[in-house]
Every structure is written in C-alpha cells, then in structure tokens.
Amino acid sequence: MKSQQAANRPDNTAFTQQRLPAWQPMLSAHFVIPGFLLIGMAFIGIGVALYITSQNIQVLEKDYTGTGQYTACSECADMQTIPCICNVTFSLTTLFTGPVFLYYGLSNYYQNYRKYQVSRDDVQLWGDVTKSPGDACAPYQYIDNKPIAPCGSIANSMFNDTFSLYQIINGTMKLVPLDGKGIAWWTDYNIKFRNPSAQGSLQDAFNGTMKPVNWSKPAYELNPSDMNDNGFLNQDFLVWMRTAALPDFQKLYRRITSGDYALGLPPGDYVLQIEYNYAVKDFGRKKVVFSNVTWMGGKNEFLGVAYIVVGSLCLVMSVVMLVVYAKYKFADENA
C-alpha cells in the first residue's frame, strides 16, 4: 500500500516542487543610489586619467597625397616618373617624446571590402607555395599558369611607399634610424605566417611561383638589408595583411627607438624623404603620422570623454533617484 502510494506520488524534492533555494535580489534604491554614486565617481576618475593621457600624446600628421589643399609631393601625384622621390619638411619646437611611432594612413580605402578581404590564401601564407592558390585569390591567382606567391588582392595591393627621416643639423641631413622590427603581431610573425621551406636560399623556396603583379620585387627580396625580414615574414607585409576595420585607417610603419633618438625627436628641422609609389588619388588620400603611445595606445579622446560623460550621467541619475525616492518611495516602503 505504502509503496504504491510512493510510486504515484510526485517526488518531494526542492527541484520538482519549484522550491529551490533562490536568491531574490531586489534592485532597490538602498543600494542602487550608492552604487551609481560609486560607479559615477570611478568613471569620472578613469575618464579624467584617460583624457589627460590622451591630451599628452603628441601627434604629427602630414598628408602627402599631393593633390588638393596639401601640396606636399604634388610633383609625384600624377605618377609619371617611377620611382618618384619627394620630401616633406617639418620642424619641431619641442621634444617629440619617444619612442616615436611612424604610421602611414590611408583614407577611403576599403580593405574591409568582402571580395578584397577574402582574396588571400592562408595555407599558402603558412608556407605551402607548392599547392595551387585558392580560388578566392582570383584574379591574382596565376600568371602564365604559375601560382602567384603571395596570391590575392590584399598581397597584390601591398603599400609600397617608403619613408626615410632626416634631421637637418646645420644644413646636413642626419639619418634618423627607423626600426622595422616588432611592428606586426607576435603571433603573426611567429606562428600564423611561415616562409616556404626548401634546401638552399629563400629564393629556391619560391621557385616556380610568380611575384604579384603590382610588386616590383619578389617576396624574397622585400628587405635586402635583413634576410629574416623577407618572404611571407616581412613585417610590412604582415602589417598589411591584417586588414583594417574601417575605410579610414592607419598602419604602423616604423618605430624610432635607437641611437640619439631613443628618447624622442629633439626640436629642430626634419625632412621626410618619401619614395612615392602608391596611387591613391583616384579614390582617397594618404598621410604619414608621427605619434607616441601610452598605456592606452594611440591618441583617442573618445574614451576619456565617454567615461567622463557616463560617470557624470551616473552621478546625476543617483541624485535624481535620491530626490524621487525621498519624495515617493521611502514613504511607501515604510508604510
């Protein structure tokens, strides 16, 4: 009798009876108002710190497209003579604190265009040039039935202007050493990209492949001064292959970290010598940017301002809530 009863009767567990012990938080004024107050103050604190930091970042931008209002490099803009070398001069009145980072920036350049963005072959870039490149690389897949390495639109359109910076000291141009190491992600350089392996030189490894159409030099000769900076592991190439999120973007070109300029660019006159190869005037502009970075990265006032605004918003809200509660709710809750 008893067992039968037990069989039919539902189990008496907290779960089946919907009586699981539960925490029932109530977002009441008692801790929302102090919470808002705290958050508001913390945010304003962070915001102020961010803002000041951002304000202290020095930025020097030079547009060198050569058309429109900026006349720098106008002689090269029509792309008649290649290579065309032009100079951009600027002078610093104060110390540009180091380490100084040199970026190039492109605008209205759609690196995130889908067709463009998929036009690469990560297997090839992982060191397998013997395999035929993926269809996504079209129309930069083959030349004369030989695979292009690296294939695809991204690689083909790699930024190829070069910069060299000189300080003018007493009329003589002193080369400022630019450091091209460590400008790409560590994982890109060490893991994600690999050079094809073969006995002998890197050139042998690329045997049987063609250089991209727009390139003047094959991949294995990108940086003649540093043998480890060639092929798919060329740092400029790696930076370029990390496609930008938005059509107006900047990419890291060099750092100034060594020699007399490790602490920054001292005041004085400078000449930036540009080898103008990259055509953008049909759709956009290009610029070069000197900047130093802090713990929050490059200059960006948005974060600081946003934090201050949201922080103040929280403070205002807590005051409003306090008023509302003092007037209506506390009375109710005590009743």
Place this chain on the structure above:
Amino acid sequence: MIRRGLDRLLGRGEGRADSRTVYVGHGAWSPAQPFTPPRYCDNRIVSSKYTLWNFLPKNLFEQFRRIANFYFLIIFLVQVIVDTPTSPVTSGLPLFFVITVTAIKQGFEDWLRHKADNEVNKYPVTVLDGGRSTRKESEKIRVGDVVEVLEDETFPCDLVLLQSSRDDGTCYVTTASLDGESNHKTHYTVPDIETDLLLLNATLECEQPQPDLYKFVGRMYIRREGQEPAVRSLGPENLLLKGATLKNTSKISGVAVYTGMETKMALNYQGKSQKRSVVEKSINCFLVVYLCILLSKALVCTTLKYVWQRQPGQDEPWYNQKTQKEKDTDLYLKMFTDFLSFMVLFNFIIPVSMYVTVEMQKFLGSSFITWDRDFYDPQIQEGALVNTSDLNEELGQVEHVFTDKTGTLTQNNMEFIECCIDGFQYKYGNCASELDGFCVEDGPVNKLQRKAGREREELFLRALCLCHTVQVKEPGPGLGPVDQVDAARAVEERGFIASSPDEVALVKGAMRFGFSFLGLDCMKMKIQNRNKEIEEYDLLHVLNFDPVRRRMSVIVKSEAGETLLFCKGADVSIFPRVREEEVMRIRTHVERNATEGYRTLCVAYKKLSTEAFAQADASLREARLALQDREEKLLNIYDQLETGMNLIGATAVEDRLQEEATVTMEALQNAGMKVWVLTGDKMETAKSTCYACRLFQRRTELLELTVRTLEAGGQKCEGRLHELLLDYHRRAVQDAPPAKGGVSRSWSSAVQDYGFIIDGATLSLLLKPPSSRYTSLFLEICQNCAAVLCCRMAPLQKAQIVRLVKNTKGSPITLSVGDGANDVSMILEAHVGIGIKGNEGRQAVRNSDYAVPKLKHLRKLLLGHGHLYYVRIAQLVQYFFYKNLCFILPQFLYQFFCGYSQQPLYDAAYLMMYNICFTSMPILAYSLFEQHICIEILMDNAILYREVARNASLRWGPFLHWTALGIYQGLLFFFGVHCLFRNPALQDNGQVYGNWSFGTIVFTVMVFTVTLKLALDTRHWTWINHLVIWGSLAFYVFFSFFWGGIIWPFLKQQRLYFVFANLLSSVSAWLVIILLILLSLLPEVLLVVLRKPRASHIQQLKMRSSARKHRDFLSNTGVI
C-alpha cells in the same frame, strides 16, 4: 501499398452501402450460391506514422512544412548556390541540429508506437476455423472469423457475442482503456444460438463502422435446415469492443464484425484537433515584423550599394579588381544575388533556435505541473496529468471559465437525504425509535405525525429498488454461497456499480429503509423486503435513460403476475405524464428541495394490462430490430408507454460541494475571470449551487431568461425574448458605469452585481436564425455579469456557448472544466480544457489538455503555474527577438563602412554559436525557473493575475520597448567601438588592430550585455540560474581563447587567430567593453528602479520572510 490502396478503393465502394453483411465463420449463405467473401481491412492496428523506409522523406517533409524550418532551408540553399558572405555551414549546422533533434524525438515516439502496435498485432488469438481452433496472430483476423477470448484478455477486434461460458448468456467486460469506466458492464449473447458454433450457419447484417462507442445496430439471420431464417436484433449490448477486457467470465466466442482500423476504438483515436496558443500567434506576428525588417535592411543595403558604386573611383579601384566572371555577369542578376547575399548576412535576425527553445521550455515546463505535490490527491492516488504541453502559458491568460456543475463544482458523491411519498416528507434521521428507521418529519399538510399508507410506502421503496440499472459487484472467488438472511449485508459489503451515482444513492437509500436490492440474475431482479423476505421480479424491459427524455423506466413482472412499469426522472419530464392532483401534492416539496441544492427525482408507476404489455412488447422488439432510425422509433414507443402514470413520490439526493469550491471560485473571479456554470441540471438546483459557492451573492440581481420568464408574459416567446433581452441590456450594460480596465465590480461593493440565468431551450431559441442578431446583445449582458448560469444544457449546447464566447470581439481565452462525458464537447471546444479526475469515468480526462484531481487545484494551476508560465514564455519570446536584433544591427551598420560588400562583422563561428551556445541556456533556465513573484503570493493575491491578462507582455507596447532596447544597444555597440577604432593603435606597443578585432570587441560587449540584461530581469536566482548565466559567459571567454588559440586545419582563413587574446592585452579594449556594457544596461537599471512601486513587491518583501519560516517549519517537522 498497392493492396492497401485497392482496399481503400473497395472500402470506398462499399462505404456507399448502408450496411455490411458478415458471414459467420465464413459459411456460405447457401451451398448453391458461389461464395465471395467481401474484402474488409485486416485487423492490423497502425498507429505509427512512419515505416523504416518512408521515415526520412516523410519526416523531413513534415518538418519543412513548418514555416521557420522552411525559411532556414531556403537560406541554406541560397548560401549553397550563391556566393554569399557566410559559408553554408553557419546556417546549415543549426538547421541540421534542429532537424535532427526533432527527427530523433519523433522517430523515438514512433518506435514506441510501432512496439505497441506490434504487441497488439502479434498477440496470439484462438480462431475457430472450419471446425478446428487454431492459434493465429491477432492481425490476421478477418471479418467473419469466430474468435475465442479467455478471461482477462482484451478483445482483438469488435466482436458480436455468440457464446459465453456463463449459463445466462452474459459476459462482463470493463472498458477501462476505452472510456476509463472501471465498472463491469454486462453484455448479452445473441439469443437462440446453437451451443455448437460449428453448426451455426448465420449471416449478420450491421451498419458500417462508426465511431460512437455506444451505438451499434445490426441484425442476425440464423439459418436452420428447412426453416425460414430466424432474425435477431443486435444492439450495443451484443457488441464487444476492441480494447475492452473480459471479466468474470471464463470464455466467450464472438464473430468479428469490425477489424483493424475500422474498430470503434481506432475510429475514436482520430481527429483530436490541435490547439494553438495565443503566444504562438504573437510569435508569428513578431516574426512577420522581423521578416519585414530583414527585407528592408537587405533592400536598403542593395540600393545603397549601387548608388555608392556609381561614384567615381568606388566601383573598381585598382587594388580590388574584379574577376572576368564578375565583369561578365548581368547587372540585374548581380543586384539580385547581392540582395540574396544581404538576406543571408542578416538572416540571423530570425531566431533559428527560438522554436527549439520554446518547445523545450514547454516540454520541460509542463513536468512541473505533473510533479506538483499539491495536485496529488491521496484518495485516488494520482496527481495532475498533462496531455499537451503546448498550452502552459494559456493557463495564465484565461478570461472566461466554463465549469460543469455536477462532479466539478459538486462532488458527485450522492447521499440520499429525504423523500416524499404522496406529499409526506420522510427523512432518514436520528429518530431510531421508529420500527423501521423510517420517520416522518413534517408533512406539508398538517403538523400531525402522519404517514402515507404503508402500501404506498412499500410501493415507493420497491420502485426505488427496481427502477435502475445498478449492478451488484461480483463476489470474490473465495466467498462461498451466501445464506439468505445475510444476503442484504453481503450485498452491501460488495457494493454497487452503476453508471450514475444517483442510482446507487437511491438504491442505498431504499436499503436503509428496509428494501434491499440483491442483484439481477437470469433477468430476475431479487429484492429483500422489510420482512427479510426475498421477492423476485422478472425484468422484462429496460427503457434506458437518455438526456432528451430525462427519465428511465423498467417493466417488470411480479411474482403475483402483475406487469408493472416503474419510471423515475426529472420533475419536468414526469409531471406532464401523471395526474394533475398528484402533482399538486408533491410539487412544493420538489421545489423546496431544489432550492436547497438537492437533486430531485420523481418516481411514478403504472400497471400494464396483459394486452397492453403484449402490444408494447411486440413494438419494442420490432423497433429494436430496425436497422434504420432505431433510436427514433424506440423513443416514440417509450414516449407512448410512459404516459398516464401514477406519481408515487419524489426523492432528494444531496450532492455536496467540492472542497474549497467557494474559495476557488472567489479567487477566479478576483483574478478577473468570468465564471459561467454550464449544467444539464435544473435551474433551481444549479442556482442553489451557485449561491453555495458564492458565484451569486445575496446582493446579486438575477437576470433570468428561461422558459418560465418567457411564458410569464403570455405573449409569443420570441417577442418576449427580445423584450427581456433589451430590458436586461439596458440595466446591465447601459446603466452600469463603464468598467475600468483594472478595477472590477467585485472589488467595489457600491456597484450593483448582476447574475444571468439562461436555460437550454431559451438558448436554442436565441441562437435560431431570426433571433440570432440578439446574440451580441446576450453576450454583452453576459460580459457585464459577475457570473452566468446556463442550466438544462445539452452537451452540444455547452460547446455552442463556449464557441459563441470564444468568437466574440477580442477573442477572449476560454477554459472549460468538467469531469464527465457530457463535458467533453466543451472541453474540446475551449482554448484550454481541464478534466477533473472525478468518478464519472475518464472521458473528460482523456480529452482534456490538463487534468487535475480536484476543482480546488484549478487555483494553483491558473494563478500559480499559469501566471508563471505566461511570464516566462513572454520573456522568452521577447528576449529572443531582442537579442537577435542587437546581434544583427551592428552587422547591418557595418555595411555602411565596408562599401556594402556584405562583409560580416563577426567570425562565422560566432555567428553560428551565438544563438546555440552563448545565449541560449540562460534564457532557457530563466523560462523554466523564474518566479518573479513566488507562487504563494500569486495564489493569495488573485488580483495579480490581471497584470498579465489579455496577453499583456506580448502586445505591441512591450514588443516595441524590447525592439527599442535592441536598437539602442545595437547602435551603441557598433558606434562605441567605431569611435574607438578611429585610431586602431590600441596597444601600448603601437601595433594596430584589424577588422576581426573590431567585430570581436562588438561581439564580446554584446554577449555580456545580453546575458546581463537577462540577469537583471531574473528575480529568482536558483543555483541553476547562477550556473548557466555565469557559465555561459565563462564558456564564451573560454571558447574565444580556444577558437583563437589553434590554427584550425579545416578553415580556409585563420581569421580569429589570437585576436581575442590580443584584445585582452589592450587596456583600451577592456575599458571600452566595460563602458559599453554599463551604458547599454543603464536605461534598464533606471527603469527597474524608477518603475511605479507595486504593492506586490512590498508585500513580497514582507511575505518572503513568513513563507520561509513556514517552509522551515515544514522541513523541521519532517513533512518533507
């Protein structure tokens, strides 16, 4: 297949005939005639939907008939055919998952059905075939086979009983598996059949199969050498139904008449219509809105793309050359494929996993009803039963409750209270001094202790003992023959079985006054009179009860040779058939009893002369043989027979209210539900029940629309009906102050309450075409009444009323509660049908959506479970749409910054996993465990039910609120990160981030915001909620590391390689994530805090401590 198709063709051909002829044992009608056995379907029961071969195509076809699945299939195909931004896997895999899970579930269910079918179909049965009894499988039985069935076996097909091992040619069966009635029913063999069935040469003519379990009409021709064939009528009492079980009889033989899918059981298992909940309709509405959003998004993007491309330098810059194939493609074709590509890119806005989650929630959620111990009734040892899980949330939306009276509001546990013989009231009371326990209380005529003549008393009691269809339970095998003195006690110990509890109450009542019914044996009824003598009566005919006549009669022959007709029935059906002066004496009694809430029956008798009986006997037999219109013919004869009777007296039987019926009804009314009582009972009884359970209160003004009030005016019924209706309408609707949404009449006592009463006859008058324009008037009056009582309702009228209310403006949600077979129609008709597991059989339970043991459980079912389920599912639906909107909006915005090139913002893995893994579990847990207000408070404060009334959480208002929230957050996610990326150098080493970092930041902010938004809404945090909410977030972080930590060989592009890890090394990324999460949730927090203070919350705070104390007390005292 071909054979079955042929069968069906033949079957259709045969369907035109009114009857089928069965050759018993396949014997030829005459040796001369060539015998061609007609073909009927075999005895295979097929309840399964699929076979091994057609499972895949058929199941897939059925699944893709669902609009959502079809939509995703189309998207998938587009992805396969057209070059689209995301790979087909992203939509194919979730679809495959959904389809597979559903297919496995359905396949498993079908496998169970196959197993059950096989068990039935392969069951060995004994068939008499050409003189030998052979064993064969049940599925091989053909129509015409003579089948033997042993005790406790179930009948393999519908059989006409030919032979029984019992001497009296009867057998007992229970139809527990058919209609749940566990009493033993007696079935009879066809009379005058040879004892040796092998010699039997007979044919049988019967109607074509029809689903009514209680109807069967047939004729049997028994052919003997050199004689005219003898004709015997067959009725339901000769038919043994497949599925019923043989009891108390060692062996029977019968001839198969209906087999396989043509048996009454199989015919009855078809055609239960699917009910759909309002929530599903809302979902479909929202789905259409979102589809429109999707289409317009795709359209906007396509248009802008081509506008943008016309600007110089944008279409084909040198760095992004087109392939030859692209250049050759036709412009319009390109536009079209672009449109499709955008559709694919944004298709995630339609939540693929919502249907699965909703189904899972309903399935798992309904278990909580089954598991609820509060629904457990120790008496019947059963809890609640859920027949469909689709309607859980509908329980929280009920606006009209239609309840049966008998067995639902009242216990249907009858007790004989008093009787009245010739106008003298008798009550079985404590005046034990009376010799026979039969004492008179107060006669209506005078105050003297007078009794009716002893002869009349005994006649009345004999009538009670004889006029019924009660059976005495069979003695157990251990008991020997009982001696006569103890017969009555023995019978009482064994108990009675009857289809209606009134009859048992009457028989037991008679027993207390000294007349005991001992049983029916060989058509002889034995009763023991006051002097402990046994009287025997030949039972000649039973004129069965039916709801149209509302009376039943028996014709018996006493030992003295008198033929008597006893009749009992409702007062209105008896009074016109007896002498006027007799009525006068009894009417006041009957009416007084009725107002006290008792069920009254009048008892009359009539002596039949030998000639009269002979004539009646003949016509009855003839009518019973008729194949067509048998019912009608029988009714006519019954009508003629039951006239000119003498009224002996009346009985009053009490039907007590169900436990807590009053409290329950009050709670339902406070919750804003309109309660309608639909009963077949007479008005006075029903009214008294209504008063008893406070549906009507003393100050309630009753608006009566019955035959009585219609006749009172002395005009034509219809004219009077309209007059009354207009009058009531003026009083109840026009003069009443307009009811405001939240405040009800029952709250403020100042306003006049109205109650409405209508009876079946008036209702049918009202619904007849010329008056039908008044139905809206009628409904308007009813809307303004606290309670409506519909009495004298036929079962179909109950359904008619429900349909009427269901189809009014605003289509309110209706709920029907009932316990008997007469409530089935209204249970099926209403949005939600509730069966009470009473003692009137199981038909209501079987046809209901939910079944509970007691009426009182309705309160928790609706106010507790229903309310919670509604809130849960509403949140589930809204949340799903919201989270997909803010998922896809950034993707849409990104198109403006990537040249409308359909570049996805998020990685394919994220696109795929967002709905399946990252955000699905918390909402599922919420929709199973959330109790925004705990159940005790919901039950105690019925008023809270109104907060969710009329689909409050799924109307356009809340939908817009959620949509606005989704848009706000989507905009914030995208533009917040966009502002940050104006300078993509976000690390302290000056390196820059690319587009996948951008998407991953947006996605991270989104997953956290969407999950925390749900956390904000969760009021009831069990450990499961904690686990899934924090677990989902942890899983997201873990997955992102994992997904980005390995070079996946099967991927074409290693897009996310170390993106997430690199992201977290940037302080700015952290800061922007925190900022955006906080900013997106800020309005929600404000809303929660500043929302109008609700009384319930304050109460809850107070109540919670006391509830906890109570619970602790329970657990301490060892109840748990």
